[in-house]
Amino acid sequence: MTSTRVPQADRTRAMRARLLEATVELLVERGFAGTSTTLVSERAGVSRGAQLHHFPTKNDLVVAAVEHLTELRGAELAEAVAALPQGRRDRRAVLRMLGDHFTSPVFAAALELWVAARTDEALLAAVAPLEQRVGRETHRLTVAALGADESRPGVRELVQATLDLVRGLGLAQTITDDTARRARILDAWADVLDKELTT
Amino acid sequence: MTSTRVPQADRTRAMRARLLEATVELLVERGFAGTSTTLVSERAGVSRGAQLHHFPTKNDLVVAAVEHLTELRGAELAEAVAALPQGRRDRRAVLRMLGDHFTSPVFAAALELWVAARTDEALLAAVAPLEQRVGRETHRLTVAALGADESRPGVRELVQATLDLVRGLGLAQTITDDTARRARILDAWADVLDKELTT
Numbered sequence: 001m002t003s004t005r006v007p008q009a010d011r012t013r014a015m016r017a018r019l020l021e022a023t024v025e026l027l028v029e030r031g032f033a034g035t036s037t038t039l040v041s042e043r044a045g046v047s048r049g050a051q052l053h054h055f056p057t058k059n060d061l062v063v064a065a066v067e068h069l070t071e072l073r074g075a076e077l078a079e080a081v082a083a084l085p086q087g088r089r090d091r092r093a094v095l096r097m098l099g100d101h102f103t104s105p106v107f108a109a110a111l112e113l114w115v116a117a118r119t120d121e122a123l124l125a126a127v128a129p130l131e132q133r134v135g136r137e138t139h140r141l142t143v144a145a146l147g148a149d150e151s152r153p154g155v156r157e158l159v160q161a162t163l164d165l166v167r168g169l170g171l172a173q174t175i176t177d178d179t180a181r182r183a184r185i186l187d188a189w190a191d192v193l194d195k196e197l198t199t
Numbered sequence: 200m201t202s203t204r205v206p207q208a209d210r211t212r213a214m215r216a217r218l219l220e221a222t223v224e225l226l227v228e229r230g231f232a233g234t235s236t237t238l239v240s241e242r243a244g245v246s247r248g249a250q251l252h253h254f255p256t257k258n259d260l261v262v263a264a265v266e267h268l269t270e271l272r273g274a275e276l277a278e279a280v281a282a283l284p285q286g287r288r289d290r291r292a293v294l295r296m297l298g299d300h301f302t303s304p305v306f307a308a309a310l311e312l313w314v315a316a317r318t319d320e321a322l323l324a325a326v327a328p329l330e331q332r333v334g335r336e337t338h339r340l341t342v343a344a345l346g347a348d349e350s351r352p353g354v355r356e357l358v359q360a361t362l363d364l365v366r367g368l369g370l371a372q373t374i375t376d377d378t379a380r381r382a383r384i385l386d387a388w389a390d391v392l393d394k395e396l397t398t
Contacts, residue, residue: 031318033232108317111370115314118307118373119230131374157387164384165360168367171310174317175330185363188356192391 016054016064018044023065024072027109032116037061063126066113070130073106074137081141091193094145095186098162102170103182111174138163148197158196165189215253215263217243222264223271226308231315236260262325265312269329271305273336280340290392293344294385297361301369302381310373337362347396357395364388 022043026035037058041051055061080097084090101107114131117124143150143159150156169182221242225234236257240250254260279296283289300306313330316323342349342358349355368381 029318031315033315034318111314111317114370114374115310116230116232118310119228119233124374128374154387154390157384158391160380161364161384161388164367164371165364166367167370168363168365171313171366171370172363175313175323175327181359185356185360188353189360191353192357192395196391 012054015044015046015050019046019051019054019061020065020068023061024069024106024109027065027112028105032062032112035062035112059122059126062113062123066127066130069106069109069113070134073101073110073134076104076106077101077138077141081145084145089147091146091190091197092187094142095162095166095190095193096183097145098142098166099169099182099186102166103173107170108174111171135163146193146197155197158193162189162193211253214243214245214249218245218250218253218260219264219267222260223268223305223308226264226311227304231261231311234261234311258321258325261312261322265326265329268305268308268312269333272300272309272333275303275305276300276337276340280344283344288346290345290389290396291386293341294361294365294389294392295382296344297341297365298368298381298385301365302372306369307373310370334362345392345396354396357392361388361392 019040022040023035026039026043030039035058037051037055038048040061041048044051051061055064080101084097085093113123113127117127139159142148142163146159146162148155148159150159166186169185172178173182218239221239222234225238225242229238234257236250236254237247239260240247243250250260254263279300283296284292312322312326316326338358341347341362345358345361347354347358349358365385368384371377372381
């Protein structure tokens with residue numbers, strides 16, 4: 001009995017994963033409005049019946065994709081932090097890493113959800129608590145990467161400002177791809193943080 | 200002949216204005232995907248026929264609304280700058296004013312367009328040059344309000360960073376309304392600018 005149940009569970013898990021990956025891809029390529037359940041099942045190679053069994057509505061699918069995306073974003077950021085140069089604290093490298101993270105396809109998919117949730121209460125109810133969790137985790141990783149001592153007055157706000165800055169740069173990126181401008185801004189801010197966080 | 204043509208021109212202008220206002224209102228309330236041409240004509244009190252005469256497609260309407268919105272944003276910001284306390288330079292007041300500007304309904308409407316334009320080439324072609332113009336004007340007003348000397352190295356980048364910061368705060372605001380958090384961040388940023396722009 002176990003030998004038949006285990007593969008079935010594996011198949012189910014793989015099918016769910018394909019559906020969620022397809023949803024995220026379509027959010028990036030076509031936006032929230034352009035992501036239909038039909039396109040998702042086609043992209044994932046999953047029958048409509050099987051898809052509807054797992055996710056009866058578009059919102060069920062999107063909410064699960066939001067959770068999936070949250071894990072993706074956390075894992076991506078943790079990986080990028082781990083890949084930072086060791087030894088001497090290099091805040092320019094930290095900020096460029098954050099700048100890359102907030103302009104990645106995964107950011108674009110999250111942006112689609114944030115903006116759709118602005119005018120969709122059911123989606124907002126799913127997105128808001130996940131965003132809080134991602135926000136706290138991102139903040140924690142950033143504090144560590146910047147070597148910021150949040151017990152000093154004003155430091156916590158500068159870390160938050162840093163994250164709001166890269167979020168703004170990510171949004172600007174959707175209209176104009178200006179990598180050189182972004183690098184100059186992040187370098188200038190890294191120089192400020194070098195002064196503010198170490199004196 | 201003039202006496203009949205002038206009122207007609209006035210009526211046409213008023214009708215166009217109502218259609219554009221209605222489009223912006225609907226972008227704020229329902230987002231880009233929820234803004235249909237039918238809803239716009241209902242909200243504006245303009246017949247479908249008259250609307251289609253002026254704006255044959257949704258994109259025609261939205262592009263005209265983008266231009267209208269650009270003017271609104273420019274006028275709103277210029278007004279807010281003019282209302283700043285005179286005399287002693289108060290950068291905290293400047294940043295709170297920018298923070299308010301980037302969380303206003305007009306920002307929400309612009310956000311809807313930016314995100315829709317990300318996956319809609321025709322819309323992007325209309326939005327991108329207007330954004331460039333708004334961006335330059337916003338930068339110019341911010342430089343003046345902050346009393347920033349852009350001939351000094353790094354200053355231009357800090358002004359740009361300031362605008363990307365408030366854009367990021369505006370985006371965060373769509374998910375969580377946290378006015379107190381925003382005020383603390385903007386104050387901390389203003390204190391940094393006080394040091395960086397005057398030493």
